[in-house]
Amino acid sequence: MTLPPPIVQVRGLTRRFGTGCPACPELTGPAAETNQCPRCRSVTACREVSFELHSGEVLGIVGESGSGKSTVVRLLHFDLAPTAGEYRLNLNGAAAAGLPWLEPGQNLFELGPHQRRQLRNRLMGIVYQNPLLGLRLKVTAGGNIAERLLMAGWRRVERMRERAADLLARTEVPVERMDELPRHFSGGMQQRVQIAKALSTDPAVLLLDEVTTGLDVSVQARVLDLIRSLQRELQIATIVVSHDLGVIRMLTTRTLVMRYGGIVEQGLSDQILEDPQHPYTQLLVNSTL
Amino acid sequence: MLTVEKLEKQFVSHVLNGKEILGFSPVSFSVPQATALGLSGPSGTGKSSVLKCIYRTYVASAGTIRYHSGAGDWVDLTLLPENELLRLRRAEMGYVAQFLSVLPRVSAVDTVAEPLLADGVPREEARDRARRLLARLGIERSLHDAYPATFSGGEKQRVNLARAVIRPPRLLLLDEPTASLDPGSLQVVLDLLLELKAAGTTLVAIFHDRSIMDRLMDAVYRMPEKGGETGQLATRTSSHET
Ligand SMILES: Nc1ncnc2c1ncn2[C@@H]1O[C@H](COP(=O)(O)OP(=O)(O)O)[C@@H](O)[C@H]1O
Ligand SMILES: [Mg+2]
Ligand SMILES: [Zn+2]
Numbered sequence: 415m416t417l418p419p420p421i422v423q424v425r426g427l428t429r430r431f432g433t434g435c436p437a438c439p440e441l442t443g444p445a446a447e448t449n450q451c452p453r454c455r456s457v458t459a460c461r462e463v464s465f466e467l468h469s470g471e472v473l474g475i476v477g478e479s480g481s482g483k484s485t486v487v488r489l490l491h492f493d494l495a496p497t498a499g500e501y502r503l504n505l506n507g508a509a510a511a512g513l514p515w516l517e518p519g520q521n522l523f524e525l526g527p528h529q530r531r532q533l534r535n536r537l538m539g540i541v542y543q544n545p546l547l548g549l550r551l552k553v554t555a556g557g558n559i560a561e562r563l564l565m566a567g568w569r570r571v572e573r574m575r576e577r578a579a580d581l582l583a584r585t586e587v588p589v590e591r592m593d594e595l596p597r598h599f600s601g602g603m604q605q606r607v608q609i610a611k612a613l614s615t616d617p618a619v620l621l622l623d624e625v626t627t628g629l630d631v632s633v634q635a636r637v638l639d640l641i642r643s644l645q646r647e648l649q650i651a652t653i654v655v656s657h658d659l660g661v662i663r664m665l666t667t668r669t670l671v672m673r674y675g676g677i678v679e680q681g682l683s684d685q686i687l688e689d690p691q692h693p694y695t696q697l698l699v700n701s702t703l
Numbered sequence: 704m705l706t707v708e709k710l711e712k713q714f715v716s717h718v719l720n721g722k723e724i725l726g727f728s729p730v731s732f733s734v735p736q737a738t739a740l741g742l743s744g745p746s747g748t749g750k751s752s753v754l755k756c757i758y759r760t761y762v763a764s765a766g767t768i769r770y771h772s773g774a775g776d777w778v779d780l781t782l783l784p785e786n787e788l789l790r791l792r793r794a795e796m797g798y799v800a801q802f803l804s805v806l807p808r809v810s811a812v813d814t815v816a817e818p819l820l821a822d823g824v825p826r827e828e829a830r831d832r833a834r835r836l837l838a839r840l841g842i843e844r845s846l847h848d849a850y851p852a853t854f855s856g857g858e859k860q861r862v863n864l865a866r867a868v869i870r871p872p873r874l875l876l877l878d879e880p881t882a883s884l885d886p887g888s889l890q891v892v893l894d895l896l897l898e899l900k901a902a903g904t905t906l907v908a909i910f911h912d913r914s915i916m917d918r919l920m921d922a923v924y925r926m927p928e929k930g931g932e933t934g935q936l937a938t939r940t941s942s943h944e945t
Pocket of ligand 2: 480624
């Protein structure tokens with residue numbers, strides 16, 4: 415029984431904020447119970463994070479605020495540069511076709527800025543908790559999507575408008591609001607526009623960072639239902655970051671648990687929820703029941 | 704096709720300062736393909752936990768669970784990489800939990816059709832088959848498009864069962880799936896399970912209903928008492944369909 419290789423492979427991903435000192439690795443992380451080095455005050459936001467994401471899989475990352483979840487996602491989206499680590503993509507023919515310079519097995523963190531941008535624009539979609547990070551609020555909803563398509567190499571305006579209308583319809587944003595500014599939209603609708611934008615280029619990897627955090631419960635439910643149905647339909651390899659175990663339960667099949675920048679436990683999502691092994695995961699699960 | 708050997712489970716609660724709670728005492732049994740094994744024993748002896756270890760919702764503390772997969776190789780379900788286990792779950796395992804968890808805001812027909820959709824069956828055909836199975840299990844037509852969250856216990860159980868068997872699994876794990884069924888529904892479920900078994904499905908199941916145990920099971924494994932010796936595997940002679 416051989417499964418195809420994982421689409422994403424991450425090894426030893428580490429990001430430190432601050433100058434760092436030789437004691438940082440020892441004095442930070444889950445065992446040290448802090449992410450800040452008491453000697454040099456540097457913060458190791460994530461450390462030695464390794465995992466694989468398989469095609470069509472939805473992987474959860476859970477942990478309290480500050481545990482390093484968003485840092486991991488931003489590193490994968492090239493929003494941040496890592497202090498150390500390796501990041502590899504195994505693309506299928508179609509996704510690889512537009513990127514002839516990409517060597518199989520290449521560590522993406524070694525690429526130049528232009529190539530990284532191209533990878534991001536063509537292969538990745540991201541949805542941030544804060545719509546301000548993912549949307550330009552003074553550009554229309556349709557314009558936001560068109561900008562993204564432009565970056566991915568689309569050129570014909572008519573086609574881009576069609577694509578934007580199609581995506582907005584699928585994410586349940588009334589198409590007649592396509593030419594309005596997202597800053598007039600509700601929080602839930604802004605998230606749906608972000609999702610439409612992230613999906614517009616048919617990404618190989620989708621990154622969702624606390625997409626429903628801060629929304630009203632009923633709005634949350636609607637956005638989660640939307641993500642679930644898009645997942646079923648599109649089967650995009652996805653990383654779902656959330657501090658909310660309910661979101662993890664509903665969307666993911668496998669989960670990493672992070673604390674103080676490190677992975678303390680990983681497993682099938684139902685196992686993480688029903689038979690957590692690590693003391694921290696037990697605390698997390700017990701405090702939400 | 705399934706051989707459980709010296710399987711043990713202890714829960715270590717770090718919230719309670721490392722307190723150990725015994726899930727079950729060592730369990731060993733073997734289930735031939737296309738047969739049904741019943742787990743019996745007083746409540747608290749760990750029957751549900753055994754099923755959860757097989758499905759890997761629980762992490763086994765010791766022992767092996769060897770499974771002969773559809774691809775023809777023997778794998779140890781306690782050690783199999785997560786992604787391969789997930790693939791097995793999707794392709795050939797079904798599990799109906801004792802405590803019902805239905806997907807929120809998904810209609811009964813879509814809940815049942817989902818495994819078919821994941822297999823690439825066209826939507827209309829999948830929903831059609833889901834409706835027919837729900838109807839066979841006595842779920843009224845008017846409920847098919849409603850949310851199971853609002854259903855009675857017995858109706859929820861039948862929706863969960865339908866979801867688990869709409870695509871007949873090679874291995875079916877059942878945890879008291881008939882606990883709140885009336886006698887009529889019970890007979891329908893029993894007939895369905897006998898059909899699945901005749902078509903090749905292997906079952907490991909917990910039923911509190913003696914008559915189902917008698918009619919469905921080829922063997923019964925009596926769970927060891929907590930802290931006791933290993934349990935007893937008894938093959939039944941009267942179990943075959945008459
Ligand atoms: N730009 C930055 N400069 C300094 N520290 C940062 C920066 N970004 C994140 N951090 C720190 O890194 C740690 C992890 O943060 P983050 O990845 O946002 O966690 P999470 O998403 O799990 O809440 C936190 O201690 C945070 O304060
Ligand atoms: Mg965050
Ligand atoms: Zn330091």
